[in-house]
Amino acid sequence: MKGYVEKLVIGFSWFSMMTLLFAVASIIGYLCLKGYSSLDVRLIFGDTSALDALLLRKQVFNGLFPAMAGTLVLVVMSVVWAIPVGIATGIYLAEYANARIKGVFNLFFDVLAGIPSIVIGLFGFALAVFLHKHFSRTIQPCLLLSSVALAFLVLPYLIRTTQMALEGLPESTRFGALALGATKLQNIYYVLLPKSLSGIMSGVILAIGRCAEDTAVIMLTGVVASAGVPRSLLSSYEALPFYIYYISSQYTGPEELLTGYAASIILLIICIVLFSAAFLIKKRLTYIAFYRT
């Protein structure tokens, strides 16, 4: 290979690196530059005192508190639905299913993981319409519906990380307890699950992050611009990412827009912390999260 071609290739890789860093720095830098000045307690609680708001004694009208509370409740509920089903499915596929069943379900979950989130949102919406028409007039898009739809969205992540973590265990680990007379279930419970905990945890954190950042699913299944702190599972609610979307198109003045920047910074920090944590816990997560090896 000629010398100048080599230099060109190396130069290109430096150029790529700088292009990417420039893009990321612009996005994050721009947000911080515009938004940092309005980051304070007033931004979250408005004119209400923090204690009153947290104890739900007074409503917050001009702060992010209802949206943050909505996101928190939403994430917790979605994960509560998704974790038991996802992990149980992962265990079944890794430890019990035979090759044919595994093949079929792996395909199903690959497809489920690939379905755009708006389609899952649309499904949630259609489900609400269906139930509204055929069962009860009181059913409408709501917090409960959103959490179920989000659970569908993150289910494949949980299944995959659990399955991969278990399947990745070496034979020596697998056989140790079996040779001592452990039953299949005992082996899973005492040895295999504890050993694959870090992989499973990274999937859980990833799922939490996806629930926190998703906008497309919830905008079709019950999120609204103003609803106050969520009080019922069957009513609509506010959420941080939707608030950002809403502000971007409906802001009435520069001050309201500023809260959009600040909300973006808060959401960004939450999600980056969650995703970094998942990556720290489990190296090579990309392969696991996006595709099985």
Next chain:
Amino acid sequence: MNSIKETIVERALLLSTIVSGAVTLIIFGFMFFMALPLLREGNIFQILTGEWSPGGGSYGILPMIVSTLAISCLSVAISFPVSIGCSGFIGVLGPRRLGRSLRRIVQVMTGIPTVIYGFVGIFLLVPIVRELGGGGSGMSVITAALMLSVLISPTMILFFNDSFERVPAPYLDATDGLGASAVQKLVYVIIPNAKKGIIIGLILAFGRAMGDTLVALMIAGNSAQVPGSIFDSTRTLTAHIALVIAADYESLEFKSIFACGMVLYLFASAIVIGIRYFAFRERGVE
């Protein structure tokens, strides 16, 4: 006693698996049955190839299909060279510590919510494109594609990098032993051996771009027309669903978004099958 417990647990796990699997099918089922009235009245062909003008009674989703493909392809085309350059940098070309830091940063990037790309896009990128694109609102195919290319680059870079790392160490040792330079090692050994991984990464990134809603919804302009140039305003399938949802439940307009949902579902399935095809071949080679 013990074996009863074992059986109960196994059944419970199987039940979870069936429930999870059923979700995949039920989602498609819903799309299909909700779109059915439309598929009956206007024929499928007309919906897939027609124009979108609800006023004129035409509910074709062709403009949305075209713009989805255009934006996704464009964003992959922009992102691919930069991503492969970055992977090369992380893998062999860049200084070790710098490469590792870059990888960390790319991992952190996977955590940036898509609504934030859209938000920054509106206020930072749209004005720039408006200036450069000569008139118009600045919300266009290229605006969305540029922002999406940033969004999908971590997927590509991390995926490429992982497949670089899976090139067997003896190959690399042999190349080093023959006195090859870092560039030669990358171009002659690593990339050819990681080719399947690179293709899978590309397809995955395409899927990410295609499935994203918020970026296109916020900065592509949302005109339901086939874009004539990259500076035209346009509307993707995902954005279309988000925009039409408010319509009357009984209207054909509302039903048409389920056709969009079906098309997206089928695209997603095709992507999965494509990836599996390559992944299977990769395993066959090893």
Next chain:
Amino acid sequence: MNTTQTGNIKIRVTNLTFSYKGRRILDGINENFEEFAVTAIIGPSGVGKSTFLMTLNRLWENIPEAQMSGKVEIRFNGGLRDIYERSFSSSRLRKLVGTVFQKPNPLPMSIFRNVAFPLKLSGEKDKGLIAQKVEGALRKAYLWDEVKDRLAQSALALSGGQQQRLCIARSLILEPEVLLLDEPTSSLDEKAAEVIEDLILHLKERITILAVSHYLDQVKRIADRVVQVDLWQVRK
């Protein structure tokens, strides 16, 4: 190939065939193993020595794409029993047929809990009995004096030889009738290996032992009988 045996037959293998991913590894093996003897199983690597052991404790059933045919009988309570009989659960079998692997595989818990682990699996709750059995097993494995003052410490802190004896103790706590050793000293230094060899000779008074080994001199020291898997013939 059957040969005349003097003692009681403990294990009888009839027409055993084993294949993995469609490749035949063991082909029509007929073999008897005597009670209270050490039988060394030797042969070049890759001919199925470890696989053969796995057909005796049914561990191979956990390997996808593995297949076995033939009959394996082991004498429990006086009569030969088919270990693949439906009513005979694999976990019950493995409590009677202990296995020690090539690489020591203590679990990430304390020394005491490692040895007590099989009892926990069997649902034993009596703490006094557990402590008593743990001590007994550690003594049998020549490990008690070395670890009695640090039973609560992690087993992973032990040396390789100690870890391997811990694994033997863990197998012994269930009082197995057969012990399968898969190259038990190959990851240890000479001194640690000697202790284990000594231990094996001591154990055979109560237990039937099958040991896969690579080292011919070791085989000479411990084995009453040698089986060479690649030829599958018996040399006295």
